[in-house]
Every structure is written in structure tokens, then in C-alpha cells.
Amino acid sequence: MTPDRLERIYAFALRLYPEPFRVNYAPAMLQTLRDARADGSLARGALTRLIVADLVTSLAKEHLSMLRDTFGRPALLFNAFVLAGISTILALALYAIPQQVLRQGANDPQIEMVTNLAVHLNKYGVSDGLRQGALTTYGSATVDMANSLSPFLIVYDDEGRALGSTAQLDGQTPTPPAGVFDYVRSHGQERVSWQPRNNVRIAAVVERISGAQPGFVLAGRSLREVEAREGQVLKMAGVAWFGMLGLILLGTIAFGWFTRPKTA
Amino acid sequence: MPIQGPPQVPLTPAVFAILLSLAEGEKHGYLIMKDARAPEGGGVRLGPGTLYGSLDRMMHGRLVVESGMSDDKRRRYYKLTALGRRTLAAEVNRLDAAVQTARSLGVLPHRSRS
Numbered sequence: 001m002t003p004d005r006l007e008r009i010y011a012f013a014l015r016l017y018p019e020p021f022r023v024n025y026a027p028a029m030l031q032t033l034r035d036a037r038a039d040g041s042l043a044r045g046a047l048t049r050l051i052v053a054d055l056v057t058s059l060a061k062e063h064l065s066m067l068r069d070t071f072g073r074p075a076l077l078f079n080a081f082v083l084a085g086i087s088t089i090l091a092l093a094l095y096a097i098p099q100q101v102l103r104q105g106a107n108d109p110q111i112e113m114v115t116n117l118a119v120h121l122n123k124y125g126v127s128d129g130l131r132q133g134a135l136t137t138y139g140s141a142t143v144d145m146a147n148s149l150s151p152f153l154i155v156y157d158d159e160g161r162a163l164g165s166t167a168q169l170d171g172q173t174p175t176p177p178a179g180v181f182d183y184v185r186s187h188g189q190e191r192v193s194w195q196p197r198n199n200v201r202i203a204a205v206v207e208r209i210s211g212a213q214p215g216f217v218l219a220g221r222s223l224r225e226v227e228a229r230e231g232q233v234l235k236m237a238g239v240a241w242f243g244m245l246g247l248i249l250l251g252t253i254a255f256g257w258f259t260r261p262k263t264a
Numbered sequence: 265m266p267i268q269g270p271p272q273v274p275l276t277p278a279v280f281a282i283l284l285s286l287a288e289g290e291k292h293g294y295l296i297m298k299d300a301r302a303p304e305g306g307g308v309r310l311g312p313g314t315l316y317g318s319l320d321r322m323m324h325g326r327l328v329v330e331s332g333m334s335d336d337k338r339r340r341y342y343k344l345t346a347l348g349r350r351t352l353a354a355e356v357n358r359l360d361a362a363v364q365t366a367r368s369l370g371v372l373p374h375r376s377r378s
Contacts, residue, residue, distance in 0.1 A: 017313070021320070028293055029312035031338035035294030042301075054311020062317055 013055055018066035070260040080252040091241030098233045106226040107191050109151045110205040110219035113138050118207045118217045126213040130164045145169040146200050151221040158214045169196055184208050271351035273358050278318045281306030283352040290331045290343035327351055
């Protein structure tokens, strides 16, 4: 490579440096190459190899340094993190609020059913009330808990033994955990998500029956559809979250670029 | 690199060689490169990009200052600051201690000091 050609190529390659660095140092760098050539203490081949190796390493280094100066500024990063934090809270709210509305709404028919049946059984007593057909009056026909979306009713005695039910699961009437009955004994009513077996989740409302023959009334309904909608809400909130983070990233890059330091 | 405070060592070979070269007095880019390449100057093969990138960062670290420019503004001259000189001294002391340790371990032959 002739000296003139090396110099021309080097002058062209200097354009690859970040602008602030190039403006400050390109003439001095080119002059340094001319001085090296004029001095001649380094053979032409060795000088060419040195210049090429230096170009590769220093270009990478200066561009990294420029990226750090442009996007690594504490104020810029602080703003990005604050915005990312706010968008995370918003996305959590976007999920949590509809999820709670959906979950609480899943109790609505059961609240009405359990209240009506409890009033009836309190009035007529559990045994007489069941004999009068209270379960089918306030509930539907037999419900398969594993597959049906219909609400159902179960009446338990004070020990938690099922006395009557409009629901079956695998041919039996399931019983909620004893802790639920303990809570209802002291608080009057409880609303729980009950999982009588794997893949069967029930929105259950349990109410106390007082009087001469105390017991409990449980009204339940499958959470399958509600949880599917909760899954959709989660997906939408996730998409919104990633979208907001993407916008923050793009905004930070654009703002960082337009406000980047103009001198090296 | 610190703006104030005690010198920060160890230095990179390039920064050490540049400081050592400028300890002699103010110099422009190619003279620094040439000094650095010599074995007694550190034996560091600096190209123009590495040299001016290092000088830029050393100016931000207050180790060197630009002391002038040639009339055609193509040669830029640099000199050490007081902090640069202290940093160089600290690095030389650090290296000297390491060399003494190497001698005591028999890695290097013992030399009498005058």
C-alpha cells in the first residue's frame, strides 16, 4: 500500500469515529500518521498493521464510550427507571382491578342463593326445611361440579357432614376444609375459592345456620370461566406492560440521542 | 479517573506510558507514541485512536492538559498536571515494590542500588 493511499484510507476511516471525538481529534490523528511516516522509525508494513489494529480497537472503544456518555447519564437512567416503575404499577393495577372485579362478581349468584336458603332453614329448621325440598327450590337440579358451570347448594350439619346437596363430584358430596366451618362459626359467613380436587375450583359462599339444629349452607359455582377471563386480563395487562416498557426504551434512546453531549 | 483526591492506581499500560512520556515535558501526539513504543518508555504500541482516546479520558481525569497547538492546528501538545505527576509517581512506586518482591523471590537477579 502506498503512503498516499494509506493516508487517504485512514482519512476516510476517521469518519467512522463518533462525531464529537472525530471533530476534536481527527486532524491530530491524521497528522500523527503523517509524522510516523515522515519519521520512518517504524517500517511501512508494521505501521499499517498498527494503524489497522488501532482502528478496530479504538473505534469499538470510542463508540462504547459514546454510548455510555449518551445513554448512561444518571438523570436519563433515573427517569427511565422511574417511568418503568410507574408503568409496572399501572400494569399491575390493570390486572389486579379487573381480576378482583371478576372474582368478586363470581360470588353474586351464590350470595343470593345461600342467603335465601339460610333464611328458609333458620325459619323451618334444617331437617324440616330439607324435607320441604328447599334445596331444589333455591338451587337447580343435580350439578356435576367437575363440568357444570351452574351454581349448586350443599347443606352440612354442625359437624360438617353433608345433609343434602344439589352437587356431586365423582359420585360424592365433597366437604370444604374444617377451617372454613370454624371461621363461619365465629364470623357468620365466608367467601372462599375452594378446590375439592385438582382442576376443580369453586367460588364458594358459606353461611351459618343457627337455631335448634345448627349447620352450614354452602353455595358454589365453578371458577373455570372466570379464571379463563382472568387469564385474558393477565395477557392484556402483560401486553400493555411490554408496550409501555418499549415506549419508554424508545423514548429514552431518542431523548438520550437528541440531548447527547456535543463535545468529547 | 478522579478529579480530586489521591492518585488512582494501577494504571493501564497506555496511560502509564503516556504519563511517563510527558514527564519529560510537553509533547505532541506522535512524540508520545514514539516514546511509548520504546522499551524504556513502556513498550506499548499505541495507534493514534488509542492515543487520543486515552488523552481525552486523561484530560477529563485532570491527569494531563492540552498545552498548545501547532499553527496549522494539526499537532496538539499535552503536558502533565500535578495530579498526573503524583499518579505517575504512585504507579512507579507500586511497580517498584512489585519488582523488589520479584527480586526477593528470585524471579529477577539481585542488583545493587547506588
